[in-house]
Structures are given as structure tokens and as C-alpha cells.
Amino acid sequence: MKSALITAVAAFVLYLILTVGTGNILLWSSAEIIAGVFLSIVAGIFGRKLLFKNEDYRMLDPVRWLYFIAYLGPFLFAMAKANIDVAYRVITGRINPGIVKISPNLKTDFGITMLGNSITLTPGTLSVEIDEKTNDLYIHWINVKHKEPEIEEICNGFPKWIRRIAE
Amino acid sequence: MIDTVIYIFLAVGVFFNGLGSFGLIRFPDVYTRLHASTKCTTFGSIFTSLGVITYGFYHWHVDSASYGVLAIHAFIALLALVITNPTGAHAIARAAHRSGVYPKRAVVDKLKEKGDLSD
Amino acid sequence: MIETFFIVAIFLLIFMIFGVIRIVLGPTAPDRVVGLDTINTLVIAVMIILGAAYDEVIYIDVAIVYALLSFVGTLYIAKYLEGDLE
Numbered sequence: 554m555k556s557a558l559i560t561a562v563a564a565f566v567l568y569l570i571l572t573v574g575t576g577n578i579l580l581w582s583s584a585e586i587i588a589g590v591f592l593s594i595v596a597g598i599f600g601r602k603l604l605f606k607n608e609d610y611r612m613l614d615p616v617r618w619l620y621f622i623a624y625l626g627p628f629l630f631a632m633a634k635a636n637i638d639v640a641y642r643v644i645t646g647r648i649n650p651g652i653v654k655i656s657p658n659l660k661t662d663f664g665i666t667m668l669g670n671s672i673t674l675t676p677g678t679l680s681v682e683i684d685e686k687t688n689d690l691y692i693h694w695i696n697v698k699h700k701e702p703e704i705e706e707i708c709n710g711f712p713k714w715i716r717r718i719a720e
Numbered sequence: 721m722i723d724t725v726i727y728i729f730l731a732v733g734v735f736f737n738g739l740g741s742f743g744l745i746r747f748p749d750v751y752t753r754l755h756a757s758t759k760c761t762t763f764g765s766i767f768t769s770l771g772v773i774t775y776g777f778y779h780w781h782v783d784s785a786s787y788g789v790l791a792i793h794a795f796i797a798l799l800a801l802v803i804t805n806p807t808g809a810h811a812i813a814r815a816a817h818r819s820g821v822y823p824k825r826a827v828v829d830k831l832k833e834k835g836d837l838s839d
Numbered sequence: 840m841i842e843t844f845f846i847v848a849i850f851l852l853i854f855m856i857f858g859v860i861r862i863v864l865g866p867t868a869p870d871r872v873v874g875l876d877t878i879n880t881l882v883i884a885v886m887i888i889l890g891a892a893y894d895e896v897i898y899i900d901v902a903i904v905y906a907l908l909s910f911v912g913t914l915y916i917a918k919y920l921e922g923d924l925e
Contacts, residue, residue, distance in 0.1 A: 574786070636763045651823070679755055733884070764884070768847060812872050815869060
């Protein structure tokens with residue numbers, strides 16, 4: 554019940570953002586608001602198990618959202634560095650690829666998804682496979698330095714951030 | 721002044737998009753191509769969209785409110801792109817490895833040593 | 840300003856040709872999917888640019904839907920390549 558309500562509110566907020574500037578009640582027309590309420594209730598009922606698995610509400614904590622916004626800074630910096638690195642490799646064609654394994658010790662699905670996406674967008678690494686029993690990540694590394702790498706070498710201290718955001 | 725900022729955003733975006741597409745031709749196997757295409761086209765599209773968002777918010781201030789709507793929608797499209805692109809790349813890489821395409825010139829392949837995880 | 844948006848859109852359309860070349864050449868099926876995925880990303884970028892150039896918000900709405908649907912399409916092709924679809 555609670556999860557359906559929160560999903561419906563989130564869907565309604567997204568609907569309001571998408572239809573901003575259509576009318577006179579604040580910024581929205583009355584038809585859009587009625588349609589939005591109806592559609593977000595339907596979306597909340599059908600999507601109640603997607604956003605909060607097993608009635609787990611830890612992501613509602615605003616401190617986690619603040620950490621997420623703070624995380625965007627180092628993340629965007631690493632992403633810019635990644636692109637300059639790839640630019641160098643596209644122009645020179647100097648690669649030394651391989652697939653390595655790291656164990657980040659994250660427990661939740663959301664955390665491991667976020668780490669996988671962050672790794673894909675940052676320097677020289679691409680997540681290929683997840684071992685769902687132990688949450689180990691297999692990573693394609695474009696410039697292999699060691700065959701048994703440390704976590705810090707590959708993901709720039711992202712696991713520390715993600716443990717604060719998602720665990 | 722604001723025009724120069726938009727020009728710089730668009731130029732950086734076009735440069736990185738071009739680099740990603742060029743890497744698609746140049747690299748030898750599917751994983752390195754994914755490196756080039758995912759990172760560079762995502763980054764390039766962030767910058768071209770930032771150009772549009774800056775344009776929208778600036779003209780919202782100066783001309784009419786419909787430009788603000790343009791900027792907000794462009795931001796949501798950008799968000800959808802940034803969330804879905806790396807996930808899609810991960811899906812392609814996993815499918816490639818499971819269907820038996822292994823990296824060329826690889827120094828080490830821990831996943832092949834480990835064996836099949838797909839059960 | 841409007842002309843610049845059109846020039847950027849033309850450049851991005853030229854880059855799509857690289858994706859098409861990869862789809863035609865690509866020795867394996869995953870290579871072709873990578874080409875398709877790149878083209879999808881570039882199409883979304885072009886739609887956002889053209890939405891600003893023609894001052895039509897509907898182009899950007901279409902870009903949002905296109906982003907989500909092309910993502911689902913990529914996931915399905917990947918699933919098919921893994922051999923999970925019976």
C-alpha cells in the first residue's frame with residue numbers, strides 16, 4: 554500500500570514536470586492535472602513492486618540523495634578524463650585489453666547496478682558480467698596493468714560513495 | 721557571451737560524437753568498439769543537449785516561456801539517455817561473451833577461465 | 840544560432856554513416872548491435888538539436904520515447920543473442 558502510494562506520487566511529479574506550461578492553475582491546465590492523477594494512480598498500482606522491492610524504504614532518506622548529488626562531482630570529472638583517454642586510444646590505436654575480476658563487496662542490487670554503470674562510463678573499463686551469487690564484477694579493461702588489480706585502480710573510490718548512497 | 725558558451729558546448733559535443741563513431745570503425749573487436757561508442761557518444765550527447773538546454777533557459781529569460789519547456793524536456797531526454805546507455809552497453813557485452821565472441825589480443829580473460837555463469 | 844543547430848545536426852547525420860558501415864561490415868552479430876546502438880544514441884541527439892532548431896517541443900518528447908524504446912530493443916536483441924529466448 555505504502556509502496557503503491559509513493560510510486561504514484563513519483564509518477565505524478567514526473568507527469569507534472571513533463572506537462573509544465575500548459576495552462577493557468579499555477580502552470581498546469583485542469584485537464585492535465587485530472588489525467589495525471591488518474592494515470593499516476595494506475596502506474597502506482599501496477600508498478601508497486603518495481604521501485605521498492607520487499608518493502609525496503611532506505612532510498613527515501615534525504616541524506617542519501619544529498620550524497621548522490623555530491624557524488625556527481627567526482628563522477629563527471631572521472632567521465633571527462635575517460636573521454637580524453639579514449640580519444641588518445643582512438644587516435645593512436647594503442648590498446649592492451651583483457652577481462653579482469655573485482656570483488657566490490659556491495660550487497661544490494663541497486664548498488665551493484667550503479668557501480669556497473671559508473672564503471673562503464675569511466676576510464677578504460679566496461680562491465681561485462683556480474684556473478685549474481687557473490688556480486689563479483691567481471692570488467693573489460695582496455696589497458697591491463699596487472700592481472701589481479703586492486704579495486705582502487707579500476708573504480709577511483711566509487712564503491713565508498715556507493716556504499717553511502719545505496720547500502 | 722551566452723552564444724559563445726552554446727557554440728563551445730555544441731563543438732565539444734560534435735567532436736566527441738565524431739570520435740566515438742570513428743572509434744567504431746577503427747578498433748579491432750566488439751568490446752573495444754563498445755568502449756568508444758558508449759563513452760564518447762554519451763559524453764558528446766550530454767554536451768550537445770547542454771547546448772540546447774542553455775539556449776532554452778536563456779531565451780526563456782529573454783523571449784517567451786515555451787523555450788523553458790523546451791529546456792526541461794531536453795533535460796529529461798538527456799537523463800533517459802544517460803541512464804539507459806551504459807546499461808545497454810553492459811547487455812551487449814554480456815551477450816557477446818555468452819555467445820562466444822572473446823576479446824582479440826587479450827592479455828587475460830578471467831571470465832573465460834571461470835566458465836559459464838549463465839545457469 | 841539556428842543555422843549552427845542545423846550544421847551540428849548535419850555533422851551528426853554524417854557520423855551515423857560510420858555506424859551503418861559497421862553494421863554492413865561487422866564480422867559478428869554483436870558488432871552489428873553496437874553499430875545500431877550508436878546510431879540510436881545519435882538519432883536522439885539529433886532529435887534534441889532539431890527540436891531546438893525548429894522550436895518544436897514535440898520532437899524532444901519523441902526523443903524521450905525513442906530513448907526508452909530503443910533501450911528495450913537493445914536489451915531484447917542482447918537477450919536473443921544469449922540464446923535465452925526459446
